[in-house]
Amino acid sequence: MPRPIPANGPSRLTLVTATNHRxxxxxxxxxxxxxxxxxxxxxxxxxxxxxxxxAAWHGLSGEVIRFVSxxxxxxxxxxxxxLLVFYKQAARHSGESMIEGLPRSTLYDLxxxxxFVPAGRRFRESQEPRVFTRATYLYIDPHGPxxxxxxxxxxxxxxxxxFFDDPVLRQTTLKLEALIEAGSSGSxxxxxxxxxxxxxxxxxxxxCGAVRAEPIRGGLAGWQQRSVGQYIxxxxxxxxSLAELAELAKLSVFHFSRAxxxxxxxxxxxxxxxxxxxxxxxxxxKLNQSVTEIALDxxxxxxxxxxxxxxxLAGRTPTEFRRSVV
Numbered sequence: 013m014p015r016p017i018p019a020n021g022p023s024r025l026t027l028v029t030a031t032n033h034r035x036x037x038x039x040x041x042x043x044x045x046x047x048x049x050x051x052x053x054x055x056x057x058x059x060x061x062x063x064x065x066x067a068a069w070h071g072l073s074g075e076v077i078r079f080v081s082x083x084x085x086x087x088x089x090x091x092x093x094x095l096l097v098f099y100k101q102a103a104r105h106s107g108e109s110m111i112e113g114l115p116r117s118t119l120y121d122l123x124x125x126x127x128f129v130p131a132g133r134r135f136r137e138s139q140e141p142r143v144f145t146r147a148t149y150l151y152i153d154p155h156g157p158x159x160x161x162x163x164x165x166x167x168x169x170x171x172x173x174x175f176f177d178d179p180v181l182r183q184t185t186l187k188l189e190a191l192i193e194a195g196s197s198g199s200x201x202x203x204x205x206x207x208x209x210x211x212x213x214x215x216x217x218x219x220c221g222a223v224r225a226e227p228i229r230g231g232l233a234g235w236q237q238r239s240v241g242q243y244i245x246x247x248x249x250x251x252x253s254l255a256e257l258a259e260l261a262k263l264s265v266f267h268f269s270r271a272x273x274x275x276x277x278x279x280x281x282x283x284x285x286x287x288x289x290x291x292x293x294x295x296x297x298k299l300n301q302s303v304t305e306i307a308l309d310x311x312x313x314x315x316x317x318x319x320x321x322x323x324x325l326a327g328r329t330p331t332e333f334r335r336s337v338v
Contacts, residue, residue, distance in 0.1 A: 052091040054135075054149055061085050067192040069200060071156025072207045076192050079145040087137045093151040094170065095129040096210070098185040101146040107138040111172045125175045126182060128214065133172055148189045150210070158211040170214055180290070181213050208337055216290060216325075231275035236261040240272065244280075248288050249311035254280060289325045292318070296334045303330045 053075065056062040062085075063078045073093075079085070084107075089095055102122035109127070110116045112134040119125075129135040131154045139145065152158060184206055191203050232240065239260050244252065257280055258268035272280050288310045295306045307318035307330075322330045 052089070053151065054087050054089040054095070057086045057088075058083070065192055065195075067195065067203075069203045069207060071153045071158045072188075072203070072210070073151040074188055074192050075149045075151075076189055077145075077147050077149060079141065082141045082144060084138070084140045087135075087139075089129060089135040090133075091151075092131050092154075094131050094154055094214075095127075095135065096150040096152065096181070096185065096214070097127040097129075098148045098150075098182060098189070099123055099125050099127075099145075100148065100186075100189070101143055102139075103141065103143045105140045105142050107140055109135075109137040109174060111135050111174050114172055114174050117174055119175050122175065124177065124182070126173070126178060126185070127175060128170070128173045128217075130170050130172055148185055148192070150185065150188060152207075152210070152214075158207045171217070173217065178213065178217065181210070181217075184209050184213065212293060212337075216286070230271060232261060232271045236263075236271075237275055244284055244287055248284070248291055249309060251311065252280075252284060285321055286325060288312075289322055292322060292330065293326070293333065293337075296330055297337045299334075303334075306330070 054077075056077075061079050061081050061083055063080055065076045067074055099122040102125075104120055104122070106118075108116050108118045109122075111127070111129055127135075188203065188206050188210075191206075240257050243257065243260055254265050254269060257272070258265045261268050261271070263271065269280065272283075276283050278286070292306055292310055295301055295309070296303070301309070303318070304315045307315050310318070312318035312321070319329050322328075322333070326333055328336070
């Protein structure tokens with residue numbers, strides 16, 4: 013791990029955060045927390061353009077970044093923690109973004125997009141902004157408590173993703189952003205609960221894939237993705253035929269199936285099952301329904317078929333999952 017900040021380092025901003033005393037060294041772009049070594053955060057050049065507010069919890073740290081100018085800047089990250097970026101407001105006249113191992117992107121409007129950088133991968137962006145950029149950066153310890161149980165059950169590593177959309181991850185990130193800004197000492201348990209959701213969702217992407225933010229040749233158009241995706245969400249408990257979905261997209265069944273797989277990273281039936289299991293996770297965490305009731309509500313014929321599907325995608329049974337989040 014990178015060295016901690018020295019006790020009397022230069023240009024230090026001290027913040028009281030949600031759970032502990034946290035310090036940020038503007039020059040070294042290093043974050044430290046109580047009882048932990050320092051780690052390298054995203055660096056911005058010129059550094060004075062970015063105002064940073066930080067917070068730290070067990071296995072999870074975050075920054076809300078606001079740029080005070082529309083001058084061009086470069087951001088760079090290469091660290092031991094996973095990085096999740098949510099661009100709340102970001103658009104550029106020119107520039108590019110890259111994650112080591114993925115194609116570069118010159119997407120102009122980044123607002124509302126997410127980016128995930130696995131630990132140890134290089135991430136770099138250049139921006140000539142046309143708005144005042146605002147973003148949230150979440151740093152997740154790959155060996156910390158949020159990921160250790162998920163990683164033990166996972167069959168796939170967390171994959172790098174550049175500019176994607178995921179409603180659950182976006183809403184979870186917004187809630188953590190609000191906690192960073194509030195700096196309330198009473199938010200620890202809520203933040204840790206959100207961190208568990210964050211971990212589940214990141215591994216869910218590895219199992220179930222994610223809709224790509226940029227058009228894929230041979231895939232569905234944006235309006236087709238939205239229409240079909242929303243129809244599936246509204247009918248999770250129903251048996252949905254390929255013909256129904258193809259009609260929504262105004263394509264033949266053959267062409268729809270191929271285009272859907274290109275855009276969503278999996279066939280329609282598997283995507284439908286993945287979304288059912290994600291809805292099941294939310295219901296299991298609420299404790300007001302039994303496993304059998306949830307299975308029937310989501311359209312499974314019986315508890316055993318639900319348990320088999322859940323175990324295949326989540327790496328554990330519904331009961332085991334409920335115990336892990338309660």
